[in-house]
Amino acid sequence: MELKNNVPVGELSEKWTQYRSTMNLVAPNNKRRIEIIVVGTGLAGASAAATLGELGYNVKCFSFHDSPRRAHSIAAQGGINAAKNYQNDGDSVYRLFYDTIKGGDYRSREANVHRLAEASVDIIDQCVAQGVPFAREYGGLLANRSFGGVQVSRTFYAKGQTGQQLLIGAYQALSRQIASGSVKMYNKHEMLDVVKMDGKARGIIARNLKTGSIERHAAHCVVLATGGYGNVFYLSTNAMGSNVTAAWKAVKRGALMANPCYTQIHPTCIPVSGDYQSKLTLMSESLRNDGRVWVPNKIEDAEAIREGRKNALDIPENERDYYLERRYPAFGNLVPRDVASRAAKVACDEGKGVSPTGLAVYLDFASAIERYGKGEALSKGIKNPSSSQIIELGEAVIAQKYGNLFEMYEKITGENPYKLPMKIYPAVHYTMGGLWVDYNLETNVPGLFALGEANFSDHGANRLGASALMQGLADGYFVIPYTIGQFLSGEIRTPSIDPNAKEFEEAEKNVRSLLDKLISVKGNKSVESFHRRLGKLVWEYCGMSRNAEGLEKGRKLIRELREEFYQDVFIPGSADEFNPELEKAVRVADFLELGEVMMVDALNRNESCGGHFREEYATPEGEAKRNDKDYAYVAAWSWSEDGNHKLHKEELTFENVELKTRSYK
Amino acid sequence: MKLNLKVWRQKNNDSKGSFETHTVNASEHMSFLEMMDVLNERLISEKKDPVAFEHDCREGICGACSMVINGRPHGPQQGTTTCQLHMRKFKDGDTIVVEPFRAKAFPILKDLVVDRSAFDRIIQSGGYISVNTGQATDGNSVPIEKDLALKAFDAAQCIGCGACAAACPNGSAMLFTSAKVSHLGLLPQGEVEHTKRVQSMVAQMDEEGFGFCSNIGACEVECPKEISTENIARMNRDYFKASLVSE
Ligand SMILES: Cc1cc2nc3c(=O)[nH]c(=O)nc-3n(C[C@H](O)[C@H](O)[C@H](O)COP(=O)(O)OP(=O)(O)OC[C@H]3O[C@@H](n4cnc5c(N)ncnc54)[C@H](O)[C@@H]3O)c2cc1C
Ligand code: SF4
Ligand code: FES
Numbered sequence: 048m049e050l051k052n053n054v055p056v057g058e059l060s061e062k063w064t065q066y067r068s069t070m071n072l073v074a075p076n077n078k079r080r081i082e083i084i085v086v087g088t089g090l091a092g093a094s095a096a097a098t099l100g101e102l103g104y105n106v107k108c109f110s111f112h113d114s115p116r117r118a119h120s121i122a123a124q125g126g127i128n129a130a131k132n133y134q135n136d137g138d139s140v141y142r143l144f145y146d147t148i149k150g151g152d153y154r155s156r157e158a159n160v161h162r163l164a165e166a167s168v169d170i171i172d173q174c175v176a177q178g179v180p181f182a183r184e185y186g187g188l189l190a191n192r193s194f195g196g197v198q199v200s201r202t203f204y205a206k207g208q209t210g211q212q213l214l215i216g217a218y219q220a221l222s223r224q225i226a227s228g229s230v231k232m233y234n235k236h237e238m239l240d241v242v243k244m245d246g247k248a249r250g251i252i253a254r255n256l257k258t259g260s261i262e263r264h265a266a267h268c269v270v271l272a273t274g275g276y277g278n279v280f281y282l283s284t285n286a287m288g289s290n291v292t293a294a295w296k297a298v299k300r301g302a303l304m305a306n307p308c309y310t311q312i313h314p315t316c317i318p319v320s321g322d323y324q325s326k327l328t329l330m331s332e333s334l335r336n337d338g339r340v341w342v343p344n345k346i347e348d349a350e351a352i353r354e355g356r357k358n359a360l361d362i363p364e365n366e367r368d369y370y371l372e373r374r375y376p377a378f379g380n381l382v383p384r385d386v387a388s389r390a391a392k393v394a395c396d397e398g399k400g401v402s403p404t405g406l407a408v409y410l411d412f413a414s415a416i417e418r419y420g421k422g423e424a425l426s427k428g429i430k431n432p433s434s435s436q437i438i439e440l441g442e443a444v445i446a447q448k449y450g451n452l453f454e455m456y457e458k459i460t461g462e463n464p465y466k467l468p469m470k471i472y473p474a475v476h477y478t479m480g481g482l483w484v485d486y487n488l489e490t491n492v493p494g495l496f497a498l499g500e501a502n503f504s505d506h507g508a509n510r511l512g513a514s515a516l517m518q519g520l521a522d523g524y525f526v527i528p529y530t531i532g533q534f535l536s537g538e539i540r541t542p543s544i545d546p547n548a549k550e551f552e553e554a555e556k557n558v559r560s561l562l563d564k565l566i567s568v569k570g571n572k573s574v575e576s577f578h579r580r581l582g583k584l585v586w587e588y589c590g591m592s593r594n595a596e597g598l599e600k601g602r603k604l605i606r607e608l609r610e611e612f613y614q615d616v617f618i619p620g621s622a623d624e625f626n627p628e629l630e631k632a633v634r635v636a637d638f639l640e641l642g643e644v645m646m647v648d649a650l651n652r653n654e655s656c657g658g659h660f661r662e663e664y665a666t667p668e669g670e671a672k673r674n675d676k677d678y679a680y681v682a683a684w685s686w687s688e689d690g691n692h693k694l695h696k697e698e699l700t701f702e703n704v705e706l707k708t709r710s711y712k
Numbered sequence: 713m714k715l716n717l718k719v720w721r722q723k724n725n726d727s728k729g730s731f732e733t734h735t736v737n738a739s740e741h742m743s744f745l746e747m748m749d750v751l752n753e754r755l756i757s758e759k760k761d762p763v764a765f766e767h768d769c770r771e772g773i774c775g776a777c778s779m780v781i782n783g784r785p786h787g788p789q790q791g792t793t794t795c796q797l798h799m800r801k802f803k804d805g806d807t808i809v810v811e812p813f814r815a816k817a818f819p820i821l822k823d824l825v826v827d828r829s830a831f832d833r834i835i836q837s838g839g840y841i842s843v844n845t846g847q848a849t850d851g852n853s854v855p856i857e858k859d860l861a862l863k864a865f866d867a868a869q870c871i872g873c874g875a876c877a878a879a880c881p882n883g884s885a886m887l888f889t890s891a892k893v894s895h896l897g898l899l900p901q902g903e904v905e906h907t908k909r910v911q912s913m914v915a916q917m918d919e920e921g922f923g924f925c926s927n928i929g930a931c932e933v934e935c936p937k938e939i940s941t942e943n944i945a946r947m948n949r950d951y952f953k954a955s956l957v958s959e
Contacts, residue, residue: 094845097845098844098845101844101845112768112776113766113776113827113828113829114775114828114829114831114832114872115832116774116775116832116872117768117769117774117775117776119768119769119774121769121773121774121775121871122769122771122773122774131851133852169846169848171851172848172849172850172851173843173845173846173848174851175848175851175854175901176841176843176847176848176849176901177840177841177843177901178841178864178868178895178896178899178901178902180861180862180864180865180868180895180899181851181861182861183855183856183857183858183861184858185858186855187855187856187857187858187861188852188855189851189852205865205868206865208773208869211773211869211871212865212868215868218835219835219839219840219841220840220843220845222832222835222836222839222840223836223840223842225836226836226837232832234829234832257821257827286768286769286770286774287767287768287769287770288768320741321739321741321742323739323742323746323749323750324746325743325745325746325749325770326770328770328771454791455771455772455796458772458789458792458796458798459743459796459798461798461800524845524846525845525846528845571757573753573756573757575749575753575756576753617756617759619756619759619760619761619762620761625724625764625821625822625825627762627764628756628762
């Protein structure tokens, strides 16, 4: 199969503008007759459904949550990027484009990334108009901060709850369309299959989670905005319900999974504390604006800390290793996530970890508190402030910037991060891989689109902080409303799709038999226990660093685990009732297949790039060694029951940036 | 630590529910929901029906989790959702009573899971600013005073959990509704539709079967985001003004 990315011709900076003005349109009277299914109400889905509704299409929107407002996007903390250059610090659309391409370690598609950078500017305007209460300066203008991997200040934020505020904005826009009747909302409905007719996506099969009933929904096309698959690792910063099922069902119907091995391990999360743990909590990257990462210089000190004989404050300044500042002086604590995560792993592997498990480093705010405190004292005209005055003033500034994060940290760990440095460790956070899409965000299945974290398109092998929110909203507000017309303009004569067609019947049967199969195993082990074991395998063999031997082994172990799952899983209750265990089982079943393809992909990619670090391919200093000659392509996989998953390549061509070794030194 | 749990079990809204008693071994580092996971794992291993409860982010932000713990929505810790509550707040040997969020407008789906879609319909009745995608002017074209933006933000922090209605003896949704009215009405962008918004959201609230407000203040005490009842006062003023205008 040849993968056509459908990138329009022309100058990079003109492509999108030109394409938009020459695109096929759907006239308003025809829009009223056309139905679109949007699955997902995160930033990508809610913004898409709202905008498509505003345009006059008939939209049916689905979410497995009980309200659109609960989508996982709600949990995003730190911020959203935009090339506004409000700070006059040299930012531009081109710079955002360039930073994203470089941050992604030259594994993303130039034209998509440039379009993203262009749209970023409009997103902020749109959100402000919707009433998103972004942080502001005293003069009343919008405030910005910095995120990793960049040297400008372009991140817009609402304390540590940016995702919440953006999602509520999109949710309200969606609610307005629901009220107007242009969008019909199906909460607590989980999509369990895509229905294809004549090769095109024409509907879905969904399970009503409240009643267990199986429903058919037909439309002229289907948009998936179903989020990422980080929960394949069991422990991640994703919400408990985040899963790959919608995307995976699409793969089963012929869509391709692109770069599944590119997962982002976020450097600043609260470390694991016990076996019972159900999820990990992120401490926003924005903290690295003010926090300094360190471990003790001496292994003996680290040991003493682990055993509780010493604490961070007992280690004098000259016996601390601020290893990011030392290794990467140009970017310091603000190196990209993949770099920061691996550096933490190296420090802990050397025996310098500071929690009882040995898997934690410090994130220390003492210098920032002092700096801000002195500044505040000065601006308040306090002469010769005492050190306790300085600390008090400084802590107040930190509280204003990160208050809710500090509180969250204290609630979880029971330690006060204003007084003792935070302990952090990398954790699975985001998946750059996802459904393969072309420039129109259409998968290789005509009429099937993928937006937001569910697609692979913009972040290459590593995503920069504050760029996922940007991508979700760009896709939903500003890209799909145009590009969907390329497909739908050919469908204006297509009558309503018939949900009684044989394709729907077949798909419904397929879903029912899967549910029956799971329920009837009646084994002895809980779904959770399989998920936990799967997570351990994927983390061990396809986590922060990988090697060929481990990947081969991991793949074998996953297949065995999958077999065991279908022989020994126990799901209480039946399929025709509200049954959360069954919901989980379906998701874990899909993770068990995805996990294998991740290993296959990681094994195929004989290079290190971004979040994919193959131990065999590293420089003597331990930095990632890319291989542009052989691997500058997108690896898009089709699933095959017999295990011969097939690779389809999209070559990446770089006409506007020079491929360089990424350096943050 | 060893705990005695009295958990509410109910098959659906039409059936009668009752308490079921279990003992659970927990560690003080666990979150309340992780303790519930331990209970469920055991029930499953005994081939029994696990306790259904809502949850998703487990970070205090999605608003899914909803348990009344020892008589208090989201439990004893101030400004904390159930998922953020940790077992170190309890003592070995404690008896803990766990019930669903109860309010007339929140029918029970199963065990501790209730249907809070009434909140969505209140938002649909006017909890938005009418601006289509692409219609916006530059984000910095209207400066907003920092303190005003922060005030709007404070109200906008509501997670839509429903603890306020569950805490209120009248089952009122005033705190939730007024938080949205304040968030949007305080900002210049939302001022234009303010009067209409107040009227239609209050009308929808009544239609959903939420009770009236008699200034008890339990909502504010139990709200995990510490949304202030000042918002209710503000909304009442504006509602009163609006009714004068429309008469
Ligand atoms: C803790 C945390 C903090 C983050 N902070 C930031 C940040 O500061 N800046 C940033 O840019 N990014 C951040 N991210 C990343 C960002 O939040 C996500 O990538 C982004 O929100 C994903 O949005 P989405 O719309 O693609 O999907 P989601 O928000 O995950 O939404 C998925 C939707 O699909 C629905 N769904 C899924 N499957 C089905 C199905 N089978 N049937 C029906 N419905 C289904 C769900 O109900 C949900 O509505 C953060 C992520 C985490 C985990
Ligand atoms: S006002 Fe508070 S208690 Fe009520 S829904 Fe919002 S966050 Fe929950
Ligand atoms: S689970 Fe999201 S707020 Fe508790």
